[in-house]
Amino acid sequence: MSNRIEDLEIYNLSDAFSYKVWVLVLEWDYFAKDTIGKQLVRSSDSIGANIAEGFGRYHYKENKNFCYFSRGSIIETKSWLMKAQARKLINDEEYHLLIQQLETIHLKLNIYIKHIGNVKK
Numbered sequence: 001m002s003n004r005i006e007d008l009e010i011y012n013l014s015d016a017f018s019y020k021v022w023v024l025v026l027e028w029d030y031f032a033k034d035t036i037g038k039q040l041v042r043s044s045d046s047i048g049a050n051i052a053e054g055f056g057r058y059h060y061k062e063n064k065n066f067c068y069f070s071r072g073s074i075i076e077t078k079s080w081l082m083k084a085q086a087r088k089l090i091n092d093e094e095y096h097l098l099i100q101q102l103e104t105i106h107l108k109l110n111i112y113i114k115h116i117g118n119v120k121k
Contacts, residue, residue, distance in 0.1 A: 005055050010112045013105050014048035014070075020098065021077075024090065032089050040080040046073035047105065051112075060117035067113045074106045 005011050021044040025037040047070050054066025078099065085095040 005052050008051070008055060008112075010105065010108045011048055011051050011055070013101075013108060014044075014051060017098075017101050017105060018044040018048055020101075024094065024098075028089055032087075036080060036084055036087070036089060040077065040084060043073050043076040043080055046070070047077065051109070064113055064116050067109060067116065071106070071109055071113075074102060074109065078102055 018041070022041055025033060025041055028037050050066045050070035050073060054063040054070070057063050057066065081090070081095060081098055081102070084090045085092065090098070
């Protein structure tokens with residue numbers, strides 16, 4: 001396993017996802033940005049940020065805990081995306097694409113969590 005966060009696939013996927021969310025929210029009007037937009041950006045940024053923080057911890061149990069926080073941010077992000085779709089801030093195509101990417105991140109994060117601590121040093 002590498003010591004570089006940039007070599008971690010789950011981190012790169014979550015980083016790319018949060019950038020897509022950022023670009024999407026930039027197009028919204030002030031009210032939408034200030035309410036749902038800020039929350040959506042924060043929760044999507046939190047996915048990768050928690051993975052990175054856990055990756056930098058000394059003990060694998062701490063790493064897992066931060067991955068659990070990241071998993072919570074995935075569910076929170078899904079909730080904000082559902083609100084954005086219901087309020088017509090994103091269309092159905094954008095919604096389904098983002099949800100599909102989020103589900104891939106969720107699946108790969110679960111695999112990563114199972115892997116943490118099982119690697120022989």
